[in-house]
Amino acid sequence: MSILxxxxxxxxxxxxxxxxxxxxxxxxKVAGNKLQVVLYRLTSNPLKGILLGIGVTALIQSSSATSxxxxxxxxxxxxxxxQAVSIILxxxxxxxxxxxxxxxxxxxxxxxxxxxxxxAFITGLLATVGIILLKFSKxxxxxxxxxxxxxxxxLMFGMSAMSDAVxxxxxxxxxxxxxxxxxxxxxxILVGIVFTAVIQSxxxxxxxxxxxxxxxxxxxxxxYPIILGIAVGGALPVLISALGAxxxxxxTALVHLVIDVLGAVFCGVVFYAVNxxxxxxxxxxxxxxxxxxxxxxxxxxxTVAVLTPAIGLLGKLACFFIKDEPEPAKEAGxxxxxxxxxxxHPSLAIxxxxxxxxxxxxxxxxxxxxxxxxxxxxxxxxxxxxxxxxEMVDQYEDKLGSYLVKVSSAELTQKQNEDLYQFLHxxxxxxxxxxxxxxxxxxxxxxxxxxxxITEAAAKEMSVMEGALCEVVDTxxxxxxxxxxxxxxxxxxLEELIDNLCDEMKxxxxxxxxxxxxxxxxxxxxxxxxxxxxxxxxxxSNIAVAMIELEHESFDTHNYIESLMSRKDEEFERYxxxxxxxxxxx
Numbered sequence: 001m002s003i004l005x006x007x008x009x010x011x012x013x014x015x016x017x018x019x020x021x022x023x024x025x026x027x028x029k030v031a032g033n034k035l036q037v038v039l040y041r042l043t044s045n046p047l048k049g050i051l052l053g054i055g056v057t058a059l060i061q062s063s064s065a066t067s068x069x070x071x072x073x074x075x076x077x078x079x080x081x082x083q084a085v086s087i088i089l090x091x092x093x094x095x096x097x098x099x100x101x102x103x104x105x106x107x108x109x110x111x112x113x114x115x116x117x118x119x120a121f122i123t124g125l126l127a128t129v130g131i132i133l134l135k136f137s138k139x140x141x142x143x144x145x146x147x148x149x150x151x152x153x154x155l156m157f158g159m160s161a162m163s164d165a166v167x168x169x170x171x172x173x174x175x176x177x178x179x180x181x182x183x184x185x186x187x188x189i190l191v192g193i194v195f196t197a198v199i200q201s202x203x204x205x206x207x208x209x210x211x212x213x214x215x216x217x218x219x220x221x222x223x224y225p226i227i228l229g230i231a232v233g234g235a236l237p238v239l240i241s242a243l244g245a246x247x248x249x250x251x252t253a254l255v256h257l258v259i260d261v262l263g264a265v266f267c268g269v270v271f272y273a274v275n276x277x278x279x280x281x282x283x284x285x286x287x288x289x290x291x292x293x294x295x296x297x298x299x300x301x302x303t304v305a306v307l308t309p310a311i312g313l314l315g316k317l318a319c320f321f322i323k324d325e326p327e328p329a330k331e332a333g334x335x336x337x338x339x340x341x342x343x344x345h346p347s348l349a350i351x352x353x354x355x356x357x358x359x360x361x362x363x364x365x366x367x368x369x370x371x372x373x374x375x376x377x378x379x380x381x382x383x384x385x386x387x388x389x390x391e392m393v394d395q396y397e398d399k400l401g402s403y404l405v406k407v408s409s410a411e412l413t414q415k416q417n418e419d420l421y422q423f424l425h426x427x428x429x430x431x432x433x434x435x436x437x438x439x440x441x442x443x444x445x446x447x448x449x450x451x452x453x454i455t456e457a458a459a460k461e462m463s464v465m466e467g468a469l470c471e472v473v474d475t476x477x478x479x480x481x482x483x484x485x486x487x488x489x490x491x492x493x494l495e496e497l498i499d500n501l502c503d504e505m506k507x508x509x510x511x512x513x514x515x516x517x518x519x520x521x522x523x524x525x526x527x528x529x530x531x532x533x534x535x536x537x538x539x540x541s542n543i544a545v546a547m548i549e550l551e552h553e554s555f556d557t558h559n560y561i562e563s564l565m566s567r568k569d570e571e572f573e574r575y576x577x578x579x580x581x582x583x584x585x586x
Contacts, residue, residue, distance in 0.1 A: 005165045012161030012211075017204050019155025023148050046086040046311055050304065053090020063095035063202065064237040067256050069348065071238070072341035075249035081318075084252045085311050088259060089304045095234070096300050098203035099293035101152070102159050102210050123160070127153035140413070162211040182222040185268060192229020202234030206296050210289035220295075221283045224271070227296050228264040231303070235260045251318035258317055263303030334359050335399040340406075349407045350419050353400065357423050357430075358481040360396040363389060364430045364437070365477050368536065371437040372466045374444035375529075386441040393434035397427050418550050425546045426480055429539040433473065436532045436539075443529045452525065455512065461505055461585050465533055468498050468583040476540035479547055491544035493575035497583060498537040502530050504585060 057066045070087045073079035126149045133146030182188040196205040209226060212218050235257040275283070287295075307314065337356055342348040367389040374382050404424050412420065447454070454462070472494045479488035506527070513523050 005168060008165035009162055012158045012163075012165055013199070013204065013208065015154050015158030015161060016207055017158075017199070017201060019151050019153070019158055021151070022154060023151030046082075046089075046308060049083055049086025050090035050093075050308065053087040053092075054094040055090075056087075057091040057094025058097040063091040063234060064200075065344075066091040066094065067238040067253070068341055069345060071249045071252050072339040072348075074252045075339055075341070081248045081251060082311055082315055085255050085314055086308075088252070088256050089308060089311075092231070092259060092263075093297070093300045093304055095203055096206075096293070096297040099206045099210065099289075099296050102155070102207045103289040103293045123153045123156045126150070126156070159207060159211060162208060163214045165211075182226060183219065185225045185228075185272060188222060188225025189229035189232070189264065189268070192226040192231075193233040194229075196230045196233025197236045200237050202230050205230045205233065206292065210292045213287040213289055213292050216286055218287045218292075219283070220285050220287060220291075223287045223292060223295060225268070227292075227299055228268055230296075231260045231300070232257070232264050247322060251315070251322050254318045254321060255314050258314060259303065259307055262307060263299070266306055267299055267302055335396065335403075338399060338403040343403075343406050343410060346407055346410045346412050346416050349403070349410075350416055350423075353404060353407070353423050354419070356396070356400055357426060360393065360400065360427060360430055361477040361481055363393055363396065364434045365473050367393065367434050368437040368440075368473055369470060371440040371444070372469065374441050375447070375462055375466070378444050378448040383441050383445055386438060390434050390438040393431055397431040400427050422480075422546060422550055426543050429542045433536050433539045436536045439532045440529065443525050443532065446525045450525075457508070458512070458526075461501075461508065462529075464583050464585055465498070465501060465505070468494065468501060468579070469533060469536055471579075471583075472498060472537050472540045476543045479544050483547075485548065488544040488547045489571065490575050491540055493572050494579045495537045495541040497576060497579045499534060501583065501585070502534045505530050505533075508585075 053066055053070075056069075057063050067088050070079065070084040070091075074081055074084045130146045130149030130153060133142045134150065135146075137143060137146070182191060192205065195208075196202050199205060206227070209218070209223060209230070213223070235253075238253050238256045274280075335356055337352045338349075339352065342352060367386055370382060370389065371386045374386070401424065404420055404427075408420055446452070472491060475487050475490050475494065478484055479491065509523065509526050509530075
């Protein structure tokens with residue numbers, strides 16, 4: 001081969017890899033996001049896990065990416081080790097789909113209508129339609145379909161470039177002699193392992209093998225061991241991804257390698273043992289891109305079929321190689337669900353954020369109830385529990401905020417951007433509610449330590465306010481965690497009622513102060529308490545209003561509330577009256 005041929009081969013390989021990536025990204029955006037989310041929800045039995053592994057891998061065009069997602073699930077505790085094994089088995093079959101796509105480049109070699117299946121025609125057609133959809137359509141779905149078609153075209157062009165670059169080798173005796181050496185099973189497997197490990201893509205390695213087959217010099221005896229080696233070499237990126245992960249996540253990555261190695265050993269030993277007893281007539285048959293794709297798929301299906309009944313044994317084998325060791329103590333929060341590996345898969349990352357935001361909201365709600373309870377029955381233990389919970393909420397905000405910022409750097413859909421905005425908005429208000437819960441606990445501590453008397457009337461007012469605050473927080477949390485717009489619309493009327501109740505409390509407190517029930521010094525704590533009541537309901541209003549804004553594509557909170565208050569529509573008035581009947585000082 002000349003230098004020009006080598007450069008053409010490398011250029012073709014680069015285009016091939018880029019085409020796979022481009023096509024996979026487009027498919028991922030069209031349908032992959034939904035599949036990624038259900039990937040860990042529908043793996044209740046091995047068959048479902050295998051089928052889902054096949055489907056997701058076929059869509060995102062990367063068995064490594066599927067396996068890395070499975071490792072992320074295990075590392076964050078969302079998936080059992082055995083469930084991840086079934087997904088990996090499915091990904092091993094799913095990655096062979098790329099070979100069938102590549103084999104299209106070998107069609108259309110004849111004349112007549114078969115020319116419509118030629119690489120040049122298919123590439124030109126796909127590229128033309130793809131660029132039209134990408135550049136001239138404003139529909140996001142059309143744009144993504146255009147990306148898929150362009151990726152397919154680039155992949156086909158890269159395959160064609162590699163085939164043209166190696167075509168002179170069909171006349172090279174040295175090349176033919178080299179391929180003959182690959183018929184040695186051990187050498188062929190080693191070549192497949194090393195080559196795949198270098199380019200980090202088993203699909204690309206198979207594609208290059210298909211390009212070599214178009215020279216007409218690649219025999220079955222040379223291709224078979226290389227296919228076995230390619231499978232083993234494809235496990236390297238998965239092993240690298242598990243560095244620093246939990247024990248079970250590392251075991252999951254190891255299982256990927258174990259499956260590939262056992263599959264290669266089983267298929268190699270059985271095949272060559274039978275061939276030794278009864279030599280196969282097709283050993284010297286020359287391969288085509290289609291036969292290479294078929295061989296790769298059959299080998300992977302056999303591997304999965306043989307090893308599926310042994311999922312439990314695979315788990316034990318991984319446990320044997322990676323021993324149990326003391327895991328670091330888990331923090332009280334569930335922010336370990338914010339798995340860094342999911343950032344490249346925004347749908348998964350946002351789903352995890354939704355779960356953690358729900359946990360944060362529930363934590364805030366419980367903390368407010370604990371703080372309000374201290375006003376009725378103070379204890380130092382209860383006070384400390386509120387402060388500890390407040391620290392946890394601060395950690396939730398810090399970890400969620402940092403993770404959401406990282407997710408925002410990925411390419412997101414409009415809905416994902418809206419979810420991201422809502423979460424970022426909500427966690428700030430949730431943290432502030434918890435701050436005010438801590439303040440209320442401090443108010444309760446001051447009342448207890450200074451033995452400030454609470455009249456029967458004041459106790460009743462505080463009890464009514466406690467009920468109203470618990471109601472508004474419960475409603476806001478339900479609206480946020482269940483995406484319940486109806487619940488969100490209940491918040492603002494209740495927030496206005498709480499403001500009115502706070503004003504009434506201030507007025508009544510001044511009357512008691514004038515009558516000498518309280519001293520001026522003792523009255524400050526009640527003013528602080530009322531201010532905290534107001535601030536809690538204000539932040540609940542912020543959460544609900546932000547949600548309603550997103551539903552109606554409006555982002556001006558101040559104008560929205562002004563409009564709402566000026567209209568005082570029938571729905572608002574009805575909710576206000578209902579709450580006024582429930583929460584009244586009289």
